[in-house]
Amino acid sequence: MNEHxxxxxxxxxxxxxxxxxxxxxxxxFVSSALGLRLQGELDQWIxxxxxxxxxxxENQWRQRFHATSAWRFVVGSGIWAPGAVAGVLxxxxxxxxxxxxxxIAAQLQKFSGQLRDLCEDDSWFIAAEALAETSEKxxxxxxxxxxxxxxxxxxxxxxxxxxxARLGTSEAAAPASLWWRINAGTRHGKGFRTxxxxxxxxxxKLVTLENDKAPPPPEAPATPAIAIVAEPAKxxxxxxxxxxxDNSHASHPGTRLSLNADALLVSDRPSIFAVxxxxxxxxxAIEAARIATQILAGIPERxxxxxxxxxxxSKLSHAHAILRAKGTSGEREPPVASIVVAVMAEGKLxxxxxxxxxxxxxxxxxxxxxxxxxxxxxxRRTLGRGLGLKEQFAAEMISxxxxxxxxxxxxxxxxxxxxxxxxxxxxxxxxxxxxAADALIQEALIANCxxxxxxxxxxxx
Numbered sequence: 001m002n003e004h005x006x007x008x009x010x011x012x013x014x015x016x017x018x019x020x021x022x023x024x025x026x027x028x029f030v031s032s033a034l035g036l037r038l039q040g041e042l043d044q045w046i047x048x049x050x051x052x053x054x055x056x057x058e059n060q061w062r063q064r065f066h067a068t069s070a071w072r073f074v075v076g077s078g079i080w081a082p083g084a085v086a087g088v089l090x091x092x093x094x095x096x097x098x099x100x101x102x103x104i105a106a107q108l109q110k111f112s113g114q115l116r117d118l119c120e121d122d123s124w125f126i127a128a129e130a131l132a133e134t135s136e137k138x139x140x141x142x143x144x145x146x147x148x149x150x151x152x153x154x155x156x157x158x159x160x161x162x163x164x165a166r167l168g169t170s171e172a173a174a175p176a177s178l179w180w181r182i183n184a185g186t187r188h189g190k191g192f193r194t195x196x197x198x199x200x201x202x203x204x205k206l207v208t209l210e211n212d213k214a215p216p217p218p219e220a221p222a223t224p225a226i227a228i229v230a231e232p233a234k235x236x237x238x239x240x241x242x243x244x245x246d247n248s249h250a251s252h253p254g255t256r257l258s259l260n261a262d263a264l265l266v267s268d269r270p271s272i273f274a275v276x277x278x279x280x281x282x283x284x285a286i287e288a289a290r291i292a293t294q295i296l297a298g299i300p301e302r303x304x305x306x307x308x309x310x311x312x313x314s315k316l317s318h319a320h321a322i323l324r325a326k327g328t329s330g331e332r333e334p335p336v337a338s339i340v341v342a343v344m345a346e347g348k349l350x351x352x353x354x355x356x357x358x359x360x361x362x363x364x365x366x367x368x369x370x371x372x373x374x375x376x377x378x379x380r381r382t383l384g385r386g387l388g389l390k391e392q393f394a395a396e397m398i399s400x401x402x403x404x405x406x407x408x409x410x411x412x413x414x415x416x417x418x419x420x421x422x423x424x425x426x427x428x429x430x431x432x433x434x435x436a437a438d439a440l441i442q443e444a445l446i447a448n449c450x451x452x453x454x455x456x457x458x459x460x461x
Contacts, residue, residue, distance in 0.1 A: 049203020
């Protein structure tokens, strides 16, 4: 039975975004908003491709298929639909483990430019990929998935000559389709083109071409967020054993950048968590965030909250001095970072921060913001306080008693600028801890978060 969702399109109607394929939560095909022609073309091509793939790889085809990372594509007008089609394709399966991709696609009825110009709308493809990848999560929700599809904007063409050169296609070339995927380390695209409608053999290429799904090597130019995990040093005391913390954390460069200038600290003993958000998008920003979290990681375990707070203040002042010293040569401005730190001990909580990194507390299904942004009022949004920013540094601090069931969120500034407090609260309330940080980042990408975005979600029990 085809579980077709109620949303259809007639030929030459307004541009739309829809999906087709299989989901682990459903027993058969799901589809929405693609129209009969495009859905039929996709179905025929994918079925033929899966047959060809099984013939080529024999018993290994299913394993290789599901190890494939997401592919991006653009298909010319008149090939699969009256207009051009742009989308992403991700390996998937249905509830009874039958393999078939999931495709999210946008139909651009009046597009008449060159296909390679559509390829450069990287933020749209990142958001579409993030949305497709939610189907792999154990807590996947179809309603939220459809709402995410509806919130996606349409892709647009970027016709800058410098962008054209990146795909390596000549001006004279007029491909029928372009297929590529993005290396997670370099953020560069690699793929192939077809001069006619994609064939079953082209589908096989999606699986047999070198796969970039493995993590990038350390020397890759893109810098992932750093998560420093402190190893347990000694058994907890009786007073500490009453309180435990669990967490999930995630970070992403955003839809505009390849470098990630956020750094995270995740430590169970002592219970210290931090998000450092480097100001800017250069090496100095990365350096500022790294220095802050690496210095905080050196704090030893202590039983008293006050002692831990004093250690954090001392380490932040040390990091600030190092960053300021890097700017004394006059060759460059000191590296700067916003930071928020959560410290827990003796059943108590302390939050220290400087800049626009935030801390939220979810308690009894009510979320409130514990921090306030240190922003100077003016024509441009500028930090009023931060590590390395001014001669003198002082973190702001609040404290509270922990209650059973408390959930904390530490986040870099772009998260709250991309998502409303209501959306953040809904995710924190409805999402299991293991998926909560990922869900927040994915939702921010769907909302076209252009800057580095990070989150640590902490449960106290």
